[in-house]
Amino acid sequence: MSDTLLDVDDLRVTFPTRTGLVQAVRGVSFSLGRERLGIVGESGSGKSQTGRAIMGLTPPQAEVSAKKLAFDGIDLLSISPRERRALRGNRIAMILQDPKYSLDPVMTIGRQIVETLRTHEKVSKAEARERALAMLQAVQIRDPARVFDLYPHEVSGGMGQRAMIAMMLVTGPELMIADEPTSALDVTVQLDVLKILDKLVAERGMGLIFISHDLRLVSSFCDRVVVMYAGKVVEQIKASELRDAQHPYTRGLLNCMPRVGFERHPLPVLDRKPEWAA
Amino acid sequence: MSAETIQSRREWLLSDRPASRLQARLGRAYVAWRRFSANRLALVGMLIIIALLVVAAFADVLAPYSPTVGDLKNARLLPPGAAHWFGTDDLGRDIYSRIVYGARWTLYVVILVAIIAAPIGLLVGTIAGYAGGWTDTILMRITDIFLAFPKLVLALAFVAALGPGIENAVLAIAITSWPPYARIARAETLTVRNSDYIKAVQLMGASPFRIVLRHIMPLCISSLIIRVTLDMAGIILTAAGLGFLGLGAQPPLPEWGAMIASGRRFILDQWWVAAAPGAAILIVSLGFNLLGDGLRDALDPRSGDQ
């Protein structure tokens, strides 16, 4: 299948802790083409750890295993760390949640973008700068040359997240993992940033894994949705068919979303059953 | 005691619904102790300090010779051997015995400095923190000024004016070591000053004096103890430095720093005269540093990193 960008089969991430082993991800399987896949689930359900395992950013003390973890036919678990690093930021990229903490505070935004580029491509300084400026333009920053020389603390959250997207997309990756890219932002700019992301993904034909706990956002933004609970996938469903979701946990998540025109008393409480995690 | 009673006792200590204040307090102490005792280096530090206390307490029993009177005729500058474990000094005194008695002077210095400097810092810090405003500004400016001074040099100058002697050395060290305590006490005071608990006490009409003394100062004690323990090594080193320069303890007191100074004259030929007391200082300072680190990590998990 040349269509498949990412193939995940029985992915597991285990942390050794003082009180024993914690299984953050327990056998997650899905595959992804050049499409937008949403991963939803409540806090602690293992969404971020799934994303990080694909990136190869699992903390060193944790153990990652999978029957298959392949990107574009490359077996990610068997290649060397060096080869893995060459993929990271180059063909697979990741956007983190909060630009305030995810950008290096003592390096200008421009330099951070140029750094990604020059890590993966042999380009001259001048050319790198040109491409960084073009990328800033592409994330709809109006005054790229000015922002290029600013430090992260000197820009707003929305601007920072756009800079982050620019930093991660400048090498033209084929797969993008966005871990709650807008949760830390002001509601008013959330939509702007999402639109920019959506446009870039569409234009460049990237695959996208969009991690969020907001089922409605995911359903409007993605083609397909994976619902996670306690480290497992409880349901995979097309976004358009979400209304007909079968699994009680997904239904629970759906019911928790406020809808206009319905008065609901009392507010529904998310149901959790141990057997779903079994 | 059977394994079962130990188990139930542990459960009682670790209960998340303590029935009494005592149980809660003991439970917290137990958790802190478990964290502390998991740190092997901290245990070593504690053992060293316990050993210091024991040696100081039983110096009369442990020391085979007099610390001040030596055998000038037969036992001058003898190298370490069976009769004199660490050798003898230029006055024929047994160095081992002098070190054993020296433990007393080391304790004397650290304890006196602590009980002079800590209360000063506590008082200045809590008053500044509780009063706020100008009082705070002025007191903290003074504290900062003292903090900006080189401690040893200032202590030297003080002793120069007061005259050499171990009491004056203690005084000089105390005068230069209270500022960090004031800062800590102030920081703690600021965190509790506006708490509901203090507000409630205020509403009951307690005087500011009473609030600071009875309700704020006790809250500062634990962080102060950690800091004082961590400072003990520095105090010992400063006192030894003063002793080495001839400004601290005067002969024939068996103070370790002064012993190094007297051994300095024979250092190239009879190195052991200076070696043993220096090693004693190193070990005891190390003990206090390890203990202090362990206490900090156990009582203040936030700074558990270093």
Next chain:
Amino acid sequence: MSVAENQAAAGRGSARAVAILSSLGRFLVIAVTTYLGLLAVTFFIGRVIPIDPVLAVLGDRAPTAVVERTRREMGLDLPWIEQFYLYVKAALRGDFGTSVLTTNPVMSDIRRVFPATIELATLGTIIGAVIGVPLGVLAAVKRGSLIDQVARIVGLIGYSVPIFWLGLLGLVLFYAKLQWIAFPARLDVVFEYTFTPITGFYLLDAAIQGQWDVFYDAWRHIVLPAALLGYLSLAYISRMTRSFMLNELAQEYIVAARAKGLSESRIIWGHALRNAAVPMVTVIALSYANLLEGSVLTETVFSWPGIGLYITNSLQNADMNAVLGGTIAIGSVFIAINLFSDLLYRLLDPRTKAG
């Protein structure tokens, strides 16, 4: 860049300049009050504690006429506050009285001996930083590993060892037994008369004049005391570096840097250390200040003719003017370094805005 952008950049630049100026103003206030505090304390030590300050200054063998004159000169019949005013005025002129021991004005003595101390402390700090920073970085990166344990023990011993004792042992080993280094002094006697210092930093002076035999000799004299001071500062610097680095390595931007595909070394030295460098500057400056102080004991052991030896010699001879002058000298440099490091912190950290 367009004109507008240039203006914007200039605007940022001047905003930064204003911020720096305003903090400079605040620092001046702090510097002045701290310096006054230092003078107040030395005034207290020199004039208030002694029963007879004149005796404290002159010793008890001075002729009566001199005693009387000095009493008048010191203004001892005036009220305290006026005395203090005169004291501060004199101190600001650099007048700390005359040393009984050397019969020179204390200030000129200090000028003569200070370069030796600066040379020693500078070399010590360089050694401490060059070894301490990488050691701290490695300890943080390989947390819990053997190197971390070793760094921790090395640091703890550095915190706990009496430096004068270590110096004595060093002399026994490296001078007496191994004969790797020269006897305690600054130069061999042979060179004392043939060598004319320019700056007072002998290593530098010898290098400038191309006198490599002098340079080598000076090196053989300074290397052990500098290494000892270097060890003290290494203990402090490596420990602080480790803690700053651990803090930085736990930040999200490190994850982002990994996500960018950067190499570990680039992440550690290019990002984490760059961020840690900002507080590190303060630590290195503080350790430099501490070494100035640590030099008092080290210089005594190594007969190093710097300010520390000057103070202890004066102490032994009850030369109060010299002791207090030396105290003020070290204190002033100490205060200056403290303030300077604070200022540097602000300059280095792009996040510090006005105030």
